[in-house]
Amino acid sequence: MSALPAQGNAPCPLPRVTIQFCTQCKWMLRAAYYAQELLSTFSLSLGEVALQPSTGGTFIVTIHHQPRPRQDASQDGGAPPSRVLWDRRVDGGFPETKELKRRVRDVIEPGRDLGHVDRDHAKEKEEGAAAGGVEGGKCEDCAS
Template identity: 35%
Template sequence: MSIESTTPTTKIKIKYCTKCKWTNRAIWYTQEILQTFSPPTISEVSLVPEIINPGTFEVYISRTHEELLYRRKMKQDFGLSEKEKKVTYEGFPDAKLLKNLIKQKLEEWDSISSDVVGEHLSRGVGTLLNDGGVDDDDYNDEKDCIECKKEE
């Protein structure tokens, strides 16, 4: 029997705003994920450019169903469900934070061993975030980012 038929496939999807010019950031996260989680742990990482909803940056993980793993907080976040509030953060994640969120979800699903994932991830989630270069003084409450504001 092949590995593919016995191991459930795990997929990561990164949705990002193209108007905000977050393509390179999404590609960098993809590289970090693929270097940390070797197949068959993660079978696919996909990039989904978002044009309709400016300011979007979300990371989804799926095996049997898709779950929101990380969501960048936007100024106009109203009516979020409790589940969405748990995965909404200020700014962008440090690579270590994002990889630890993935690791925790995988462990929740099937208790993967620490030798599949690098030892450097086993020290806790951490809280490293950055703001993506958006200065609070330049941040308009009605807009999601400086680049989206320039586009309008």
């Protein structure tokens, strides 16, 4: 018997994160690492972190989150809205773990303090902009 209610019965299902990664680029371990970090940090706030194999240099992290309904709002029963948290092609390379955690937090628990992850965030942001951004992520196997 499961201790957690089925998501179909829950009034507000827990968020689901998907990490779509390129198998040609051999990014599965990187995707699994991010999944582990998110599950460790948001252990009871996330319902699932799923790894989705893909090709073509893809590395996209998406969150599917149903905001808590207001008392006066009616539920439409549709699929939860999705939001891309990181796209390698758009955001440039791969996220630092801290940044990915911040982006997840900002969607599911905006008031939550992430402790050391939040310290000196403004300073790191300035230094990162001055240094030219994050590491690349070119793939010779799939030419992307």
